[in-house]
Ligand SMILES: NC(=O)c1ccc[n+]([C@@H]2O[C@H](COP(=O)([O-])OP(=O)(O)OC[C@H]3O[C@@H](n4cnc5c(N)ncnc54)[C@H](O)[C@@H]3O)[C@@H](O)[C@H]2O)c1
């Protein structure tokens with residue numbers, strides 16, 4: 029078992045990484061909340077795999093459980109699903125003394141977390157992430173949101189979970205495509221802050237990966253916890269976690285949510301931006317080639333046909349925009365990064381094509 033604290037100004041919560049944790053959640057609940065009534069929010073796929081097991085352990089601890097289920101996929105991160113969840117929470121008579129658990133990938137965490145942030149103006153919630161993306165990134169830090177057609181995560185909140193419980197064994201049922209997807213965020217963490225992680229990923233491959241989940245999750249969550257503690261509301265340092273996301277979110281939006289997944293978008297974004305910053309002398313020679321080799325090692329794309337002109341309307345909605353300026357996350361060499369503000373009018377040259 030490994031525990032990583034996220035020390036925030038008002039409260040600290042912990043990220044617990046432990047194999048087999050799912051079936052022991054009931055015993056942990058009372059450390060986090062006095063709630064006797066819990067709504068578990070999952071997509072249909074995750075509910076079918078793990079919903080009953082979570083319900084069993086919670087029920088054994090004397091908790092009344094209601095399971096709220098929505099269709100899987102990025103398209104569910106939308107206002108219609110959110111409203112449906114509000115009605116279900118109301119029908120279940122969830123009150124402020126109760127608790128929500130989001131059981132699933134980043135979509136469950138972002139959508140269910142935003143429901144928790146806003147229903148009755150805030151219900152405590154616990155994240156139980158079940159994908160690589162969610163275990164290494166989205167369950168930590170309190171960014172909860174839904175998408176609009178205009179762009180990713182455009183309506184949301186900063187709302188921290190009361191706890192994050194990670195069971196790496198749940199990744200055993202995750203399809204290969206979503207393992208690959210998660211590697212986009214894992215490689216991001218290595219490139220912005222952890223050269224040792226980059227070197228280990230270069231030595232491992234898709235076949236050997238499964239024996240390293242605990243150390244990968246711990247490495248990424250350690251970085252995320254420190255960054256979020258230093259800048260919870262994304263006004264400065266936290267923006268480094270957005271490496272590859274300006275272009276990545278634009279790719280997701282331009283092709284229609286669900287065509288390119290989030291991890292693929294991030295991979296394409298890191299690859300395209302780094303090619304441009306290397307050409308501009310902001311990144312050391314050879315870094316793009318090294319990055320692309322690693323992305324391809326884990327089955328990720330490095331480019332899409334979309335032109336800068338096509339992506340620009342989405343880039344204008346990037347949350348790192350301030351007036352007519354936008355902040356780029358630039359990696360001078362693997363393991364380090366810096367924030368570089370540029371004029372929006374210059375953005376096209378960093379998007380490429
Ligand atoms: N809030 C944040 O900080 C943050 C960080 C990164 C990504 N995100 C968001 O996360 C989302 C992507 O997350 P995701 O890739 O986890 O998507 P997801 O939640 O849609 O999960 C991907 C698929 O895997 C299935 N699945 C989940 N766990 C499984 C398991 N253990 N076994 C079998 N199948 C399983 C789901 O049913 C779904 O079909 C995007 O919307 C992205 O914007 C948010």
Ligand SMILES: O=C(O)C(=O)C[C@@H](O)[C@H](O)[C@H](O)COP(=O)(O)O
Nearest residue numbers: 165169171180181266269270273347
């Ligand atoms: O937690 C953060 O901060 C991140 O930027 C993590 C990202 O991986 C994640 O995709 C996040 O949801 C992006 O946030 P946004 O503010 O660009 O919508």
Ligand SMILES: [Zn+2]
Nearest residue numbers: 213273290294
């Ligand atoms: Zn991301």
